[in-house]
Amino acid sequence: MSHEAPCPRASRASKPTSPLETLEPVPYGEGVSTSQHRPPLLLVENNEDVREALREILESEGYRVLTAVNGQDALDVLAEQERMPALVLLDLVMPVMDGHAFIEHLRGTGALALTRVLVLTAHPTLPLPQGVSGRLGKPVKLEELLDAIAVHTALA
Numbered sequence: 001m002s003h004e005a006p007c008p009r010a011s012r013a014s015k016p017t018s019p020l021e022t023l024e025p026v027p028y029g030e031g032v033s034t035s036q037h038r039p040p041l042l043l044v045e046n047n048e049d050v051r052e053a054l055r056e057i058l059e060s061e062g063y064r065v066l067t068a069v070n071g072q073d074a075l076d077v078l079a080e081q082e083r084m085p086a087l088v089l090l091d092l093v094m095p096v097m098d099g100h101a102f103i104e105h106l107r108g109t110g111a112l113a114l115t116r117v118l119v120l121t122a123h124p125t126l127p128l129p130q131g132v133s134g135r136l137g138k139p140v141k142l143e144e145l146l147d148a149i150a151v152h153t154a155l156a
Contacts, residue, residue: 039086039153040064044074044102045120046094050138054089054145061146071097075105084114086153090132092121103129116152120145 045051068074092099106112
């Protein structure tokens, strides 16, 4: 007859455990929804490849991302929302309604006071519309974009 020590699993299984004390592996992110902790963003970009790549990256970082292909589309998207997003990432040069006209419309309705706007542009010499929070050049560096979003949404 062997005298083995009691299995630690058996003794631990009978008492309540916290997720950190579980004996079974806990899948990454289980019980934590980062999208609940990240504010929604609106990405206004006419280049489909850029728009989709940025959307995928930002969603993988836990942001809820609304997208629009131009300023008019962005106004339509905003009209469907209960409240303004924490941050608008805005291209300036777009067909139909460019970024300047979009900003003018937001300013005219008072909506610009309810959100921050960060311009993403490949045209560094283009003047920024009054009321925007800042500018990032394209192609945008991922770390700079994520840092800028964190700073501007923390202030919202």
